[in-house]
Amino acid sequence: xxxxxxxxxxxxxxxxxxxxxxxxxxxxxxxxxxxxxxxxxxxxxxxxxxxxxxxxxxxxxxxxxxxxxxxxxxxxxxxxxxxxxxxxxxxxxxxxxxxxxxxxxxxxxxxxxxxxxxxxxxxxxxxxxxxxxxxxxxxxxxxxxxxxxxxxxxxxxxxxxxxxxxxxxxxxxxxxxxxxxxxxxxxxxxxxxxxxxxxxxxxxxxxxxxxxxxxxxxxxxxxxxxxxxxxxxxxxxxxxxxxxxxxxxxxxxxxxxxxxxxxxxxxxxxxxxxxxxxxxxxxxxxxxxxxxxxxxxxxxxxxxxxxxxxxxxxxxx
Amino acid sequence: xxxxxxxxxxxxxxxxxxxxxxxxxxxxxxxxxxxxxxxxxxxxxxxxxxxxxxxxxxxxxxxxxxxxxxxxxxxxxxxxxxxxxxxxxxxxxxxxxxxxxxxxxxxxxxxxxxxxxxxxxxxxxxxxxxxxxxxxxxxxxxxxxxxxxxxxxxxxxxxxxxxxxxxxxxxxxxxxxxxxxxxxxxxxxxxxxxxxxxxxxxxxxxxxxxxxxxxxxxxxxxxxxxxxxxxxxxxxxxxxxxxxxxxxxxxxxxxxxxxxxxxxxxxxxxxxxxxxxxxxxxxxxxxxxxxxxxxxxxxxxxxxxxxxxxxxxxxxxxxxxxxxxxxxxxxxxxxxxxxxxxxxxxxxxxxxxxxxxxxxxxxxxxxxxxxxxxxxxxxxxxxxxxxxxxxxxxxxxxxxxxxxxxxxxxxxxxxxxxxxxxxxxxxxxxxxxxxxxxxxxxxxxxxxxxxxxxxxxxxxxxxxxxxxxxxxxxxxxxxxxxxxxxxxxxxxxxxxxxxxxxxxxxxxxxxxxxx
Numbered sequence: 001x002x003x004x005x006x007x008x009x010x011x012x013x014x015x016x017x018x019x020x021x022x023x024x025x026x027x028x029x030x031x032x033x034x035x036x037x038x039x040x041x042x043x044x045x046x047x048x049x050x051x052x053x054x055x056x057x058x059x060x061x062x063x064x065x066x067x068x069x070x071x072x073x074x075x076x077x078x079x080x081x082x083x084x085x086x087x088x089x090x091x092x093x094x095x096x097x098x099x100x101x102x103x104x105x106x107x108x109x110x111x112x113x114x115x116x117x118x119x120x121x122x123x124x125x126x127x128x129x130x131x132x133x134x135x136x137x138x139x140x141x142x143x144x145x146x147x148x149x150x151x152x153x154x155x156x157x158x159x160x161x162x163x164x165x166x167x168x169x170x171x172x173x174x175x176x177x178x179x180x181x182x183x184x185x186x187x188x189x190x191x192x193x194x195x196x197x198x199x200x201x202x203x204x205x206x207x208x209x210x211x212x213x214x215x216x217x218x219x220x221x222x223x224x225x226x227x228x229x230x231x232x233x234x235x236x237x238x239x240x241x242x243x244x245x246x247x248x249x250x251x252x253x254x255x256x257x258x259x260x261x262x263x264x265x266x267x268x269x270x271x272x273x274x275x276x277x278x279x280x281x282x283x284x285x286x287x288x289x290x291x292x293x294x295x296x297x298x299x300x301x302x303x304x305x306x307x308x309x310x311x312x313x314x315x316x317x
Numbered sequence: 318x319x320x321x322x323x324x325x326x327x328x329x330x331x332x333x334x335x336x337x338x339x340x341x342x343x344x345x346x347x348x349x350x351x352x353x354x355x356x357x358x359x360x361x362x363x364x365x366x367x368x369x370x371x372x373x374x375x376x377x378x379x380x381x382x383x384x385x386x387x388x389x390x391x392x393x394x395x396x397x398x399x400x401x402x403x404x405x406x407x408x409x410x411x412x413x414x415x416x417x418x419x420x421x422x423x424x425x426x427x428x429x430x431x432x433x434x435x436x437x438x439x440x441x442x443x444x445x446x447x448x449x450x451x452x453x454x455x456x457x458x459x460x461x462x463x464x465x466x467x468x469x470x471x472x473x474x475x476x477x478x479x480x481x482x483x484x485x486x487x488x489x490x491x492x493x494x495x496x497x498x499x500x501x502x503x504x505x506x507x508x509x510x511x512x513x514x515x516x517x518x519x520x521x522x523x524x525x526x527x528x529x530x531x532x533x534x535x536x537x538x539x540x541x542x543x544x545x546x547x548x549x550x551x552x553x554x555x556x557x558x559x560x561x562x563x564x565x566x567x568x569x570x571x572x573x574x575x576x577x578x579x580x581x582x583x584x585x586x587x588x589x590x591x592x593x594x595x596x597x598x599x600x601x602x603x604x605x606x607x608x609x610x611x612x613x614x615x616x617x618x619x620x621x622x623x624x625x626x627x628x629x630x631x632x633x634x635x636x637x638x639x640x641x642x643x644x645x646x647x648x649x650x651x652x653x654x655x656x657x658x659x660x661x662x663x664x665x666x667x668x669x670x671x672x673x674x675x676x677x678x679x680x681x682x683x684x685x686x687x688x689x690x691x692x693x694x695x696x697x698x699x700x701x702x703x704x705x706x707x708x709x710x711x712x713x714x715x716x717x718x719x720x721x722x723x724x725x726x727x728x729x730x731x732x733x734x735x736x737x738x739x740x741x742x743x744x745x746x747x748x749x750x751x752x753x754x755x756x757x758x759x760x761x762x763x764x765x766x767x768x769x770x771x772x773x774x775x776x777x778x779x780x781x782x783x784x785x786x787x788x789x790x791x792x793x794x795x796x797x798x799x800x801x802x803x804x805x806x807x808x809x810x811x812x813x814x815x816x817x818x819x820x821x822x823x824x825x826x827x828x829x830x831x832x
Contacts, residue, residue, distance in 0.1 A: 056438060059442070138734070182744075
């Protein structure tokens, strides 16, 4: 005996199939109209987690990119300033070269001395460069000018004091440029320019400036020093200028490194974005093709339903 | 010799029988779309007459006495019913669990960028900007705003969770909220079904007194039983009169006499009170407790365990899902608070002081300057009560954020550009046990549970659907079958009428024989 089939069981099966086709059709329609395959975490839980993670990574990369451009800007400002100071130091060195010429009278020396004073003030001013409301050469002491010119009672320059963080302290200012990698932005004044504190050490270009000035004063005042002492200073100047150039090339290599990081971040970003669009966004060609076929399927199931329902003995009695 | 009157009588029974049969066909067709209707079939039999036959052929003929309907058979699948009802219980249990996970997943839906993850991202972005300019008050204020937004986003999720939970299982401590929850309305509709079953029981006991069945009442009974089985794993025991004894885990719920007890929902608090008064070991029930009560008297206090499946079981079990996710969320809140509070208040951390120029001050009042605190009196941080410390909302409160850190605690008070502490905060993002990873774990847990519940429930749906079809195929109405029957009975009726009329003519001939 053939299994019994009842009108209502066939009907409910047909309706169920029709519902399925309609669901598929509606789902594809929504995907196409929204442009997204995944609109809510419930659409595809596992892929949603991927999307959340990717969005988070993209957000991080944006932060790191921002940081890199901030770092690059400040590095440029720093190298420009150091270049400017090198230029001025070169001028002082030129003055020293001419002053070592024993034919110079004390009048000439006095005028050199005046120019040196002006150059010292200008160099200190440059070293006190302020970027983004921060003094860039002060280590982490960003709110007080890193260099302070010390004067004696006659208002003569006798020292250049460094007020920033020392090289052996907590001087680094850092920004994150990729996962867990923090890049230092700054160089301290002592590292680049040294200092000439009257009560402390004398080093770098700042020390050279004060020593040169003192030598000049001593020669003018006949205080036991002579022109050959100036010649000895010339080597010091060369050394200090090389030191500053060295700092600059170090900063230059950091800048190159940042550029490379930015490039690699950009390519990561591109990859992540294409992954995101593959995961989340609709492939229109494919989806529209599917949409058409689901439309046909839906139409077919509706037709079958109506045809089936008109088939019964009822039509023949 | 056969009697002509008896022949007439035979055609008469055939006319009656076929007319009744058409009545049944008519009823079948009328109910072809009625839910729960079982097709009825006319069982015909030749009328038997127990005459001694012996060698007399006339007696033998006289044992033929026409046709009669011996029963109206109801196409039923009683052997499937209890299995089917079990599957329905399981289906509504799994469906409810799926609903629960859907509700929870909706709370955590983060794809639109409104959720916790977005708040976390914004917070880390604010920390990064803060690390760029540690002495900038605006960057500090932005940090505080982001921290506050993060706390509020946690509060919002916790509240949404609580609201969803409350609308399902009610607040286990508040009878009012319980009365407006899904568990209560579900119990109420279950009680209504119990009433219906009891009244069908009574009608069956009154009407099904012999061996024949009252088909429409049985249809109704099966429909009600199917409905009741949605709610839980009820055991049915069908009596000879068709009435049903309904029990749940050994507790009588409906008997032939009527409803033995109605399901009530009371708060966990009330149950605890009862336990204390009666010396029962206190379980500290904080959730809804199902009772069985009659005429205002509670017969069974806590029968939650009896509902291990079905809709009510699903709702009761959803409590566990909510609880587990809530615990995870509270841990996350605690982790956020601990992570940042510890860095903010550690020894060697210094905050900013702008009154006397820009200098650094030590965090002497460590406890006062935690970033995250609770907004109630509780000392434990939960997702519900996490909040930003009010100190930071005051004027110049932003200064109190400790950006600087000196490892050996030998500070340079002018080092206002020191951002070691913020860098440390930023670095928490890169740890293997970072906050975001913890959050991912929670999301992973939710989505995995959602996925598995969805699959389980879909599988169970198809099991029920298959059974449904199977039952429907065996018990439903097939139009072609009915129409064939109709024609069959109609033809039989017409033929019997023809026989009747021939017989009549023969009688007529006989009557006029003597004229």
